[in-house]
Amino acid sequence: MFYIYCPYCEEYREEEEFHPKGEAHIARPEDPDNCTDEEWGDYLFFRKNPRGVHHELWVHAAGCRKFFNVTRDTQSYRIYESYKIGEQPSVSA
Amino acid sequence: MTQINRLQTGGRIDRSKPLAFRFDGKSYQGYQGDTLASALLANGVDVVGRSFKYSRPRGIMAAGADEPNAVLQLGATEATQIPNVRATQQAVYDGLEAQPTNGWPNVNLDAMGFVGRWFGRFMPPGFYYKTFMYPQSLWMFYEKHIRRAAGLGRSPRAPDADQYDHINQHADVLVVGAGPAGLGAALAAARTGARVILADEQEELGGSLLDSAAQIDGEAASVWVTRVLNELADCENVQLLPRSTVNGYHDHNFLTIHERRADHLGDRAPDGMTRQRLHRLRARWVVLATGAHERPLVYGNNDVPGCFVAAALSTYLRRYAVAPGHSLVVSTANDYGYRAAFDWQDAGHEVVALVDSRANPQGAWQDEARKRGLRLITGAAVTDVRGSKRVKAAAIVPLNEDGTQATGSLQWLTCDTVATSGGWSPAVHLSCHTGARPQWRDDIIGFVPGKSREQMLTAGAVAGSYSLTDCLKEGVAAGLKAATDAGFSGADVPVPTVSELAETAPMALFAVPHPKPSSRAPKQFVDYQNDVTAAGIELATREGFESIEHVKRYTAMGFGTDQGKLGNINGMAIAARSLGQTIPETGTTVFRPNYTPVTFGAIAGRHCRDLFEPKRFTAMQPWHEQHGAEFENVGQWKRPWYYPKPGESMQEALNRECLATRESVGILDASTLGKIDIQGKDAREFIGRIYSNAWAKLAPGKCRYGLMCGEDGMVFDDGVTSCLGENHFLMTTTTGGAAGVLEWLELYHQTEWPELEVYFNSVTDHWATMGVAGPNSRKLLAELIEDIDLDGEAFRFMDWRQGTICGVPCRVFRISFTGELQYEINVPAHYGLYIWERLFEHGEKYNLTPYGTETMHILRAEKGFIIAGQDTDGSVHPYDLGMGWAVGENKPFSFIGRRGMKREDCVRPNRKQFVGLKTKDPNIVLPEGVHAVADPNQPKPMAMLGHVTSSYYSAFLGRSIALGFIKGGHERMGDTVYYPLEDGRVVEAEICSTIFLDPKGERQNV
């Protein structure tokens, strides 16, 4: 069970308080109506599944209800950092 | 015959406290301080079970978690049955009842023996795969018979009478294991002021020191243990956890500890005390001082009762004052085995021979053996044993220098006990849980923990350090380092001085060669629980299984409840030799949580029965219960399902509720619908982006139905949203979808459109909601509501008003999920029951009838209203539902779902579309979920057209009605389709409009 730092609460809390929401930094296209089916399909369905460093979106569901990002190694489960929406990660693959 | 094997003096048992217990139907006596194993051995009980495959008699071999044979069933009553208890880890208490888990009618007269021997011949390695894979249909047959023969214990048939609980904990330093290294670590860490938890699986803290002959600081080791424990017990920053097994080492230094608080006290826990507790611990640093398990040598008939692991013999002699035999042969590949011979001799029993496989060992232990006058035989090992229920003799054979070949003939020695030592295997299990691969060390002939990514240190035998001095030194150092890294300092912990004999190098010996090849030699057991033999492992490698993980699965080695603690390394060594590899080349299998079995009670804790899951009730729950409601679970909510009158069937109740509502007035407790209060200057814009339909012009005082879609265009929730003020809205969601919708709103606000000023708050529980529906609803409400003009022109359909009902502030929404004239009254939840009762006082003359969720479903189905999650399944967009009117095509912002529902597959013809269905026979109610076909006589598999999502009998219409999907259904009105049912019947139905009643909406617009 992970020990996750919420950048809004500024505390480590147990994983049970959080929900994982998939890959981070997936921006909704600016103009959906002018996306091709393929572009929209990529946005909708295609996600990275790296072995190693991964940026993930989490929500402090049973806490402050804020969404934030986590940089996590999918192999070692080590969490390198938590950062707020709109910020960029300092650790990358 | 009482305690014939008990020594007159010594041990840590209390001879003044005798305890009576029963095993296999016979009464015995032990002492306070005994384990069940030591007490059985004290009473001369040799046979404690029968083996899995061959039904061979088995006795106690070890003294701890590594014991493979003495796995018993405990419990005096049905409610207190516990399977798979290791007798070596269970304290004896007065009145303890234990049964063998195998052997019928008892372990000494075993009727299954014949079956086992007969069956065993048909169970070679790989038996599971070879036999059970084909044909699969016979598995049930096999399983029943194998389970009976296997003796895996049984679960209780009555509810557990005890309580269990969980505790969440934090520690700066967790020390696992309270032997010399663990005590040193705990003491060092404690003196820094760090919060320390010391957990150990045994009844007493002290580990190997409890049976050690060594002196620490000039005193008996046990005196030093007492002194350290006294100091630790006085520290406020230290928690001592005996009888507590650290069973799992999970991510980010999260560990689970299984504490047996009352298992040593009796069949049931004392009143007010939980039986077991699961600690969920987050530790900053972990010091593993888990020690090591001694490996027995593998030799012929090594499972005959009377064969022991050497160190276990010392434990029984010195800690429990039990000598389980009279004449002993020790066979060892190292100095450690010597201790058993010395302890046996000190107890006044005969050591027939001390057999050392090393050609010419010269050191302090050998000098001591000679000084004691023991018969020391070198360059040899035990290779066979005679006896069935007890050892009668042991055969030794001379070996070549590296122990790979027998170089002479057998020499039989008369004895009743054999003790062997092949060396120590560090207890690397917990470190493996963290993903660390064990590393082989040639010098100690064992695997030690690999580098861990967790904040973990190791000390003592688990790290391959076996001398007492090293254990103490490493323990103190690890405790200090862990506490320092956790931010503490300032401890002064001198390492105690120890006098012990120096060691000479051990020899790598696992399986003792027999003059015959292992396929012809007597059975040489490696894994006792699964009857895996050396010959079986060799057969597996010959059949091409080269990976140790495959060998493990093929032979079932290590699959028992002991996870191969005793036999795995021997098995790997045998596989490696057979494959012509080194042990590190072959590698080790991975240990996973849990270290030892954990009861379901401890895992569940208090999360059982009434506390299994929260239950949510509305404010009107007492009334529902008083009026005989049957309840239905909707998420965590308990909702009235229907209200049967005495003697009424469910269908009769539904018919009555439906007719009363349509003909006069009915009432539904709708409090469970999700309610989200939305405010902010951009609230309207935000709602417009989330819902598929238009919201720009909805004025205060008005309500609108909305469809919520995903980015894929598929409907996932719906509900009515009301405009409370220019920048203030109240959104309702489905009962089950409330939490998900709130998270959805937050997701889009926080991650996509943070520039919008909007705030969300769940107000579901703040309001009690009553849906009053039917032609008399207005008349009824007019008697109770003073300040709202209910006139049809003044308060129109899809309007809401604020007012007062019976003196209570309320919001009234004129919306309808029934097609009738309907008002939804919302009052603050704590007034809910009061208003509900007032409504019934005044409603009696109108035959006001409460109805539940089932009637609600029927009434809405008559009108063709969907239930999101029942009529939709994530593959349905608004056009599929015939609800294109709820898609705001002209909205400027590309709302969620718009692009998705325009994908190629979403606009193709012949999609499954939502339609009404009327069975040809109006009395047949189609089962929900059945699939339509065009021609019921076509060959199977038939081409499916779509399935039924909702189906009811409508009393008001006097016939069955159904809703469902049909390919291209919107263009197929009037067509006939067929539903083949499971029982062979085929039901014919006609495709029709989803609106069965009042298509013009005249009933609600009055």
Ligand SMILES: [Zn+2]
């Ligand atoms: Zn938070």
